[in-house]
Amino acid sequence: MVETRKTLNFIGRIAFLVAFVIAIIMGLLTGAEIITMDTYGWVILTLVILGLIVGLLNIAQEEVADFLIASVALVILNTLGGLLLLIPYVGGYIESIINYIAVFVAPAALVVALKAIFSMARE
Numbered sequence: 001m002v003e004t005r006k007t008l009n010f011i012g013r014i015a016f017l018v019a020f021v022i023a024i025i026m027g028l029l030t031g032a033e034i035i036t037m038d039t040y041g042w043v044i045l046t047l048v049i050l051g052l053i054v055g056l057l058n059i060a061q062e063e064v065a066d067f068l069i070a071s072v073a074l075v076i077l078n079t080l081g082g083l084l085l086l087i088p089y090v091g092g093y094i095e096s097i098i099n100y101i102a103v104f105v106a107p108a109a110l111v112v113a114l115k116a117i118f119s120m121a122r123e
Helices: 002-031 037-057 061-079 081-086 091-122
Strands: none
Touching (some): 061 091
Protein backbone atom coordinates (compact mmCIF):
# COMPACT_ATOMS: atom_id res chain seq x y z
CA MET A 1 0.00 0.00 0.00
CA VAL A 2 2.81 2.41 0.89
CA GLU A 3 4.64 1.54 -2.34
CA THR A 4 1.49 2.20 -4.38
CA ARG A 5 1.02 5.59 -2.70
CA LYS A 6 4.65 6.50 -3.46
CA THR A 7 4.15 5.53 -7.11
CA LEU A 8 0.97 7.62 -7.40
CA ASN A 9 2.66 10.56 -5.71
CA PHE A 10 5.59 10.26 -8.14
CA ILE A 11 3.20 10.19 -11.12
CA GLY A 12 1.47 13.30 -9.75
CA ARG A 13 4.79 15.13 -9.39
CA ILE A 14 5.87 14.20 -12.90
CA ALA A 15 2.49 15.34 -14.27
CA PHE A 16 2.91 18.67 -12.46
CA LEU A 17 6.41 19.22 -13.82
CA VAL A 18 5.44 18.22 -17.36
CA ALA A 19 2.40 20.51 -17.32
CA PHE A 20 4.42 23.41 -15.95
CA VAL A 21 7.11 23.00 -18.62
CA ILE A 22 4.46 22.70 -21.37
CA ALA A 23 2.72 25.83 -20.06
CA ILE A 24 5.94 27.84 -20.14
CA ILE A 25 7.07 26.64 -23.56
CA MET A 26 3.64 27.06 -25.14
CA GLY A 27 3.22 30.43 -23.45
CA LEU A 28 6.44 31.61 -25.02
CA LEU A 29 5.44 30.24 -28.43
CA THR A 30 1.98 31.79 -28.18
CA GLY A 31 3.46 35.11 -27.09
CA ALA A 32 5.69 34.99 -30.15
CA GLU A 33 2.61 34.06 -32.25
CA ILE A 34 4.24 30.89 -33.55
CA ILE A 35 1.66 28.17 -32.79
CA THR A 36 -1.49 27.40 -34.78
CA MET A 37 -5.04 26.89 -33.52
CA ASP A 38 -4.75 23.13 -34.14
CA THR A 39 -1.81 22.92 -31.78
CA TYR A 40 -3.58 25.15 -29.27
CA GLY A 41 -6.49 22.69 -28.87
CA TRP A 42 -4.23 19.71 -28.24
CA VAL A 43 -2.14 21.62 -25.75
CA ILE A 44 -5.24 22.72 -23.83
CA LEU A 45 -6.53 19.12 -23.73
CA THR A 46 -3.14 17.87 -22.52
CA LEU A 47 -2.97 20.51 -19.77
CA VAL A 48 -6.52 19.74 -18.61
CA ILE A 49 -5.75 16.02 -18.38
CA LEU A 50 -2.50 16.69 -16.51
CA GLY A 51 -4.39 19.06 -14.18
CA LEU A 52 -6.91 16.33 -13.39
CA ILE A 53 -4.09 13.89 -12.67
CA VAL A 54 -2.37 16.36 -10.34
CA GLY A 55 -5.63 17.13 -8.55
CA LEU A 56 -6.31 13.45 -8.00
CA LEU A 57 -2.83 12.26 -7.08
CA ASN A 58 -0.66 15.10 -5.87
CA ILE A 59 -2.56 17.32 -3.43
CA ALA A 60 -2.66 15.93 0.12
CA GLN A 61 -5.41 16.77 2.59
CA GLU A 62 -3.22 19.20 4.53
CA GLU A 63 -2.37 21.08 1.30
CA VAL A 64 -5.96 21.67 0.16
CA ALA A 65 -6.47 25.15 1.62
CA ASP A 66 -3.13 26.48 0.37
CA PHE A 67 -3.65 24.99 -3.08
CA LEU A 68 -7.14 26.43 -3.44
CA ILE A 69 -6.03 29.89 -2.29
CA ALA A 70 -3.15 29.83 -4.77
CA SER A 71 -5.53 28.65 -7.50
CA VAL A 72 -7.94 31.50 -6.83
CA ALA A 73 -5.08 34.00 -6.90
CA LEU A 74 -3.91 32.59 -10.23
CA VAL A 75 -7.39 32.75 -11.74
CA ILE A 76 -7.75 36.37 -10.60
CA LEU A 77 -4.37 37.20 -12.10
CA ASN A 78 -5.42 35.46 -15.30
CA THR A 79 -8.61 37.55 -15.39
CA LEU A 80 -6.55 40.72 -15.10
CA GLY A 81 -4.17 39.46 -17.77
CA GLY A 82 -5.01 42.28 -20.15
CA LEU A 83 -3.06 44.58 -17.87
CA LEU A 84 0.04 42.48 -18.42
CA LEU A 85 -0.06 43.39 -22.10
CA LEU A 86 0.87 46.92 -21.07
CA ILE A 87 4.35 45.72 -20.10
CA PRO A 88 6.56 46.51 -23.08
CA TYR A 89 8.14 43.61 -24.99
CA VAL A 90 7.42 40.83 -22.45
CA GLY A 91 3.79 41.45 -21.48
CA GLY A 92 2.36 39.18 -24.17
CA TYR A 93 4.67 36.36 -23.17
CA ILE A 94 3.86 36.67 -19.47
CA GLU A 95 0.13 36.77 -20.18
CA SER A 96 0.33 33.66 -22.38
CA ILE A 97 2.32 31.72 -19.80
CA ILE A 98 -0.16 32.63 -17.05
CA ASN A 99 -3.07 31.63 -19.30
CA TYR A 100 -1.59 28.18 -19.89
CA ILE A 101 -0.79 27.71 -16.21
CA ALA A 102 -4.36 28.70 -15.33
CA VAL A 103 -5.69 26.13 -17.83
CA PHE A 104 -3.61 23.51 -16.04
CA VAL A 105 -4.48 24.58 -12.48
CA ALA A 106 -8.25 25.03 -12.97
CA PRO A 107 -9.08 21.30 -13.38
CA ALA A 108 -6.73 20.44 -10.50
CA ALA A 109 -8.51 23.02 -8.32
CA LEU A 110 -11.88 21.58 -9.31
CA VAL A 111 -10.82 18.08 -8.28
CA VAL A 112 -9.28 19.30 -5.02
CA ALA A 113 -12.36 21.38 -4.19
CA LEU A 114 -14.67 18.43 -4.84
CA LYS A 115 -12.48 16.17 -2.69
CA ALA A 116 -12.63 18.77 0.10
CA ILE A 117 -16.42 19.03 -0.18
CA PHE A 118 -16.85 15.26 -0.02
CA SER A 119 -14.45 15.09 2.91
CA MET A 120 -16.46 17.70 4.81
CA ALA A 121 -19.72 15.94 3.97
CA ARG A 122 -18.38 12.65 5.41
CA GLU A 123 -17.48 14.24 8.74
